[in-house]
Amino acid sequence: MNILVCISNVPDTTTKITFTNNNQEFNTSGVQYIINPYDEIALSKAIDLAGGGANGTVTVITVGDSSTEPTIRKALATGADKAVRVNATPADAWFVAHQIADYAKKNNFDLILTGRESIDYNGAQVAAILGELLNIPSVSVAKGLSIENGQATVEREIEGGKEVLSSSLPLVVGTAEGVAEPKIPNMRGIMAARTKPLEVIEPIEVTPVVKVKSYDTPPARGNVKLISEDNIQELIQLLHTEAKVI
Numbered sequence: 108m109n110i111l112v113c114i115s116n117v118p119d120t121t122t123k124i125t126f127t128n129n130n131q132e133f134n135t136s137g138v139q140y141i142i143n144p145y146d147e148i149a150l151s152k153a154i155d156l157a158g159g160g161a162n163g164t165v166t167v168i169t170v171g172d173s174s175t176e177p178t179i180r181k182a183l184a185t186g187a188d189k190a191v192r193v194n195a196t197p198a199d200a201w202f203v204a205h206q207i208a209d210y211a212k213k214n215n216f217d218l219i220l221t222g223r224e225s226i227d228y229n230g231a232q233v234a235a236i237l238g239e240l241l242n243i244p245s246v247s248v249a250k251g252l253s254i255e256n257g258q259a260t261v262e263r264e265i266e267g268g269k270e271v272l273s274s275s276l277p278l279v280v281g282t283a284e285g286v287a288e289p290k291i292p293n294m295r296g297i298m299a300a301r302t303k304p305l306e307v308i309e310p311i312e313v314t315p316v317v318k319v320k321s322y323d324t325p326p327a328r329g330n331v332k333l334i335s336e337d338n339i340q341e342l343i344q345l346l347h348t349e350a351k352v353i
Contacts, residue, residue: 108162108163108164108217108254110153110164110165110166110218111166111167111210112146112150113167113207113219114150114182115142115169115197116141116143116169116171116174116175117141117142117226118138119139119140119141122138124324126322130321130322130323131319131320145222146221146225147222147289148287149220149280149282152252152282154186154187156218160188163217164188165188166190166191166214167183167187167190167191168207168210169191170195170196170197171192172195173192180300180305181292183296183300185296188303190303190305191305192305192307193308193310199316199317200228200236201317205240205311205313206313211237211241217276217277218254218259218277221233222281223249223281231248234280237279238279241277241279244274244278244279245280245281246261246278247263247280248282249263250283250285250286251285251286252280252286258273259274259275259276261273261274262285332345
């Protein structure tokens with residue numbers, strides 16, 4: 108089975124976010140980048156399915172400049188067999204999906220895994236767009252995934268229950284918690300990653316459909332008011348007059 112895993116290079120969740128150029132650009136100075144956590148789940152599942160090479164191969168792909176290569180090498184150290192970097196700035200989900208789809212069309216992948224969303228933009232769009240561009244089924248948000256005899260079974264949480272879907276391959280799946288436990292690279296994997304192939308390809312021409320007007324941080328939280336548990340009437344009044352939620 109030939110598996111492609113799409114990974115994003117995102118700021119660590121502990122990073123303090125600031126903006127430059129009139130709040131139109133993200134300030135990358137001093138920022139620590141990691142593999143998008145949902146993509147780590149996808150990668151771990153792909154490695155499990157490939158069975159250390161016994162059942163298939165795992166290729167990771169990302170859209171980004173050379174600064175993303177440490178993140179790619181971590182994916183290789185975790186267990187991916189090879190990597191591809193599309194040498195472009197990821198303008199929006201439309202642009203990214205087209206770059207990945209163009210590569211996928213040329214390499215006949217049986218399964219394409221993404222995270223449910225990236226933790227920087229939270230768009231949750233790439234998996235669905237990929238399915239449309241490749242004209243194959245796409246399922247998000249997956250909480251469980253198994254493959255047997257070329258048939259995929261995908262579990263999703265829905266309002267009030269669980270949905271179980273079945274699809275033949277090829278298939279695109281956007282993964283979430285429950286699909287697999289993220290793996291931690293060991294020393295052997297880190298050493299092996301140095302010699303694994305990392306191919307750099309140039310992007311195809313795609314016009315982004317989203318233009319950023321500005322970024323802003325959430326407003327600071329206000330002061331907390333503590334109300335005595337015996338004073339229910341005051342709590343109701345404040346929820347009505349100040350919080351305005353009732």
